Amino acid sequence: MTHSTQTDFGAEADGSASRFGVDLATTKPGTPGGVFMRQFWIAVARAKDIAAGEAKPLRIMNEDFTIYRGASGQAHIVDAHCPHRFALMHLGWVEGEDIRCVYHGWKFDCSGQCVEQPAEEPGFARKVKIGVYPTQEFIGLVYAYFGEGEPPAFPPFPVRETPGIMDIWNAERVPCNYLQSFENSMDEVHVAFTHSPGGSHAPLAVDLPSVSAEETDWGMLRLGTRRNGLARVSLHYAPNVTRVIVPPRTGLNFAGWREIYFHFTPVDDENHLWLIAGHTEGTEAEIADYRAKQAEYDKRVAAAPPAGDVARDLMAGIGRYADTRHPDLAVIQDLATQAGQGRIVRRSGERLGRSDIAIIQWRKILARELRIIAEGGARKTWTRAPADIKPTLGF
Numbered sequence: 001m002t003h004s005t006q007t008d009f010g011a012e013a014d015g016s017a018s019r020f021g022v023d024l025a026t027t028k029p030g031t032p033g034g035v036f037m038r039q040f041w042i043a044v045a046r047a048k049d050i051a052a053g054e055a056k057p058l059r060i061m062n063e064d065f066t067i068y069r070g071a072s073g074q075a076h077i078v079d080a081h082c083p084h085r086f087a088l089m090h091l092g093w094v095e096g097e098d099i100r101c102v103y104h105g106w107k108f109d110c111s112g113q114c115v116e117q118p119a120e121e122p123g124f125a126r127k128v129k130i131g132v133y134p135t136q137e138f139i140g141l142v143y144a145y146f147g148e149g150e151p152p153a154f155p156p157f158p159v160r161e162t163p164g165i166m167d168i169w170n171a172e173r174v175p176c177n178y179l180q181s182f183e184n185s186m187d188e189v190h191v192a193f194t195h196s197p198g199g200s201h202a203p204l205a206v207d208l209p210s211v212s213a214e215e216t217d218w219g220m221l222r223l224g225t226r227r228n229g230l231a232r233v234s235l236h237y238a239p240n241v242t243r244v245i246v247p248p249r250t251g252l253n254f255a256g257w258r259e260i261y262f263h264f265t266p267v268d269d270e271n272h273l274w275l276i277a278g279h280t281e282g283t284e285a286e287i288a289d290y291r292a293k294q295a296e297y298d299k300r301v302a303a304a305p306p307a308g309d310v311a312r313d314l315m316a317g318i319g320r321y322a323d324t325r326h327p328d329l330a331v332i333q334d335l336a337t338q339a340g341q342g343r344i345v346r347r348s349g350e351r352l353g354r355s356d357i358a359i360i361q362w363r364k365i366l367a368r369e370l371r372i373i374a375e376g377g378a379r380k381t382w383t384r385a386p387a388d389i390k391p392t393l394g395f
Contacts, residue, residue, distance in 0.1 A: 039382070
């Protein structure tokens with residue numbers, strides 16, 4: 001397998017709309033970026049946050065929806081508003097697998113068909129439907145498909161199947177464009193500096209890697225090669241998922257290094273969600289011990305100020321970055337540095353270098369695909385990654 005060593009850090013590499021001719025940051029419906037994202041399954045929520053019989057509002061990629069879980073346990077997503085007089089559907093009731101509007105009692109089944117209209121003539125209901133969107137669950141997350149036609153194969157990527165536990169991190173709402181965080185996940189060098197206070201990533205800061213990246217049928221493969229020749233391999237699944245091995249979270253050193261599946265889900269162009277599943281290997285006894293210690297760790301996190309609030313304070317100049325200590329310290333550090341770039345970073349002002357080669361590579365892939373969409377050309381056929389391509393620690 002070959003890896004790109006291109007060193008074009010010039011005009012086209014900065015990712016600005018004016019230079020690429022397309023807006024890389026937007027996911028609004030009907031835009032090239034919005035069409036691109038809607039080709040894929042998108043993680044929208046943690047499964048445990050959607051209780052049976054509960055309906056909630058959901059905003060994804062600049063559009064509003066309602067998500068609810070039926071009596072069977074199946075999650076459903078429908079339009080945000082009732083097609084009658086546009087009341088909010090999440091205000092209503094879940095009845096079995098159906099949802100009833102609070103305004104006039106119109107009820108819709110999980111296919112979107114209106115099945116009851118208490119004040120209307122018989123037969124009128126069959127003329128009315130609400131928009132519905134396919135959902136599936138995987139690794140503790142709810143995924144949805146918002147594109148046209150049949151969705152791609154599910155699950156969207158393979159996971160490690162060694163004995164262990166898959167746990168779900170807190171969902172973080174991040175006040176910046178999703179692409180800033182997705183690009184950060186491609187940045188092998190920042191960990192030696194951004195995460196230096198607190199030392200969570202110290203083993204990765206021994207020396208700075210030589211970064212290379214290669215486009216694949218499923219996204220992009222990235223290598224960070226150290227002086228000893230060992231490479232940390234990370235996978236970036238199109239359009240917004242990074243699979244990588246990371247250090248233990250602060251204060252959770254007993255868990256060892258974990259493989260995470262990091263989803264950067266656009267809420268709108270200025271906000272996104274971090275939805276993260278982490279796989280920790282271990283025997284049954286080790287996992288039992290892990291669960292007990294994780295519970296204690298969760299108590300410390302709950303007792304601490306929310307990570308997002310701490311990051312916002314740091315961005316506002318309240319407190320010192322280098323002095324910050326918190327159970328979720330690495331999360332705070334990433335939030336402050338990525339959201340601190342601005343809601344939508346001005347890429348035309350960047351000065352990219354050799355360490356940014358994976359970011360440059362992804363921007364070129366994304367820009368190419370968005371231009372093809374804008375021009376009505378033949379898009380790339382993305383495939384599911386093979387199970388034998390896995391991330392590695394690299395030391």
